[in-house]
Amino acid sequence: MTHLRSPSFGRALAAAFLIATGTVWAQATWTVESLIPDLISIRTPGSTISFVLDASSYPPEAFPARYRATVPEGGVLPVQVFTNAEGTWSLLLEIADLRDDVGGTVVPASQVLYRVNMGPWLRGGGPQIIHTGTVPTVGWQEFRIEFELELTGTERAGAYVVDAAVSAIREPGF
Amino acid sequence: MTRAPTSAAPTRRHRRWVRTRLVTLLILAVGVGAAQTTTSTGATEAALTFTGRVDLGPLVRLRLGATELDFDLQQPLDAPGAPLCVVAAAVDAVESGGFGASATLAPAGTSFRSVDWPRIEVVGGSPLVVFPPPSSDRDLAVVCYRSFVIEPYANLDGWQLAVSRSDPVPDTGLQLYLAGTCQGEPDAGLQVLGDGGSVVLASDRLAGSCGAMLVVLALRVEGLAAGETVAELQYTLLTADADFGVAPEERP
Numbered sequence: 361m362t363h364l365r366s367p368s369f370g371r372a373l374a375a376a377f378l379i380a381t382g383t384v385w386a387q388a389t390w391t392v393e394s395l396i397p398d399l400i401s402i403r404t405p406g407s408t409i410s411f412v413l414d415a416s417s418y419p420p421e422a423f424p425a426r427y428r429a430t431v432p433e434g435g436v437l438p439v440q441v442f443t444n445a446e447g448t449w450s451l452l453l454e455i456a457d458l459r460d461d462v463g464g465t466v467v468p469a470s471q472v473l474y475r476v477n478m479g480p481w482l483r484g485g486g487p488q489i490i491h492t493g494t495v496p497t498v499g500w501q502e503f504r505i506e507f508e509l510e511l512t513g514t515e516r517a518g519a520y521v522v523d524a525a526v527s528a529i530r531e532p533g534f
Numbered sequence: 535m536t537r538a539p540t541s542a543a544p545t546r547r548h549r550r551w552v553r554t555r556l557v558t559l560l561i562l563a564v565g566v567g568a569a570q571t572t573t574s575t576g577a578t579e580a581a582l583t584f585t586g587r588v589d590l591g592p593l594v595r596l597r598l599g600a601t602e603l604d605f606d607l608q609q610p611l612d613a614p615g616a617p618l619c620v621v622a623a624a625v626d627a628v629e630s631g632g633f634g635a636s637a638t639l640a641p642a643g644t645s646f647r648s649v650d651w652p653r654i655e656v657v658g659g660s661p662l663v664v665f666p667p668p669s670s671d672r673d674l675a676v677v678c679y680r681s682f683v684i685e686p687y688a689n690l691d692g693w694q695l696a697v698s699r700s701d702p703v704p705d706t707g708l709q710l711y712l713a714g715t716c717q718g719e720p721d722a723g724l725q726v727l728g729d730g731g732s733v734v735l736a737s738d739r740l741a742g743s744c745g746a747m748l749v750v751l752a753l754r755v756e757g758l759a760a761g762e763t764v765a766e767l768q769y770t771l772l773t774a775d776a777d778f779g780v781a782p783e784e785r786p
Binding site for chain 1: 570571573574575576577578579580581582583584585586587588589590591592593595687689690691740741742743745
């Protein structure tokens, strides 16, 4: 007489025995790791700051006179910052002197004025901290930077190039 | 029988085509909008740069503080708004001049100085309150002064301001003297401005270097006929630029 049992039947029997006795416990675990890096990011809707003066307003009735930027629209540049890491972070604005096409004639950067979120008007120049945060932002945090150009009347005719930079720096936590 | 196709009931193929185009347009619109956003991301630093332009076209502007200046000698000369008149020696004095420079004169030996801009006072002579003066001495002359402010503006270097005279009635005997002084600068001397002539009040100036100019006119009264005498003065602001205004003269 031959007893034939399939291998699967034996394994099922063994498993039922072990479960019934409770002597052996098997467990499978999966480790889920977060792969979100520490980062800081800024974004703007454009990369142009321009002042277009027309004959109806230039020259003005009296100097000095201030002209709102025509690009971006309304003279307001929305800058959005996102950081997800602990630590102090700063938003900086740097405006260079305005130079003509041959790099000779200069309109000082101090004649470009800006204000952040309707704050006081400040004069442009080297890197200036316009905001400091100590905690991560909740989503994108927006700063509205307005620009105006002040003309004193001594500016010579020509086409001037405006150069500015916005940067965000995070100090890594310890 | 041939049946013309109708467009009232779009076919399935047509509807699919429309849907495809709408999706394409939507993607394009999102793409254009998104393309303008500039983003920078880093572990500890992110930076964006901006560029732009400021175009200041070449231009000049001349604003006159008065288009008519009256020397009314019928009213008391010490009244407000009356010209400043003095009685002085009849001979003009040469103040400066020379090769290449405009001669300036002191009419009947008188001149002016700025006091409490834009007010002036006359230097020399005896103040005259009522015209004519009591003495009819031929060696004395009456000189009257008036002033007003003009605002020349040019955003190019090398501009000049000139005044030319063209009287509607010639040979009136009206002797005019003119001087122009930019605010904050030493008083300029008076130059003779005869009918048909011109004088330069400012030359070879830097852009925006004279926001306000005090123009002083002086006239000698003797020799004028009774009644009204008119002199027409034209103020011209020129810039010396090859591309704009009047080109500078070539010099050897």
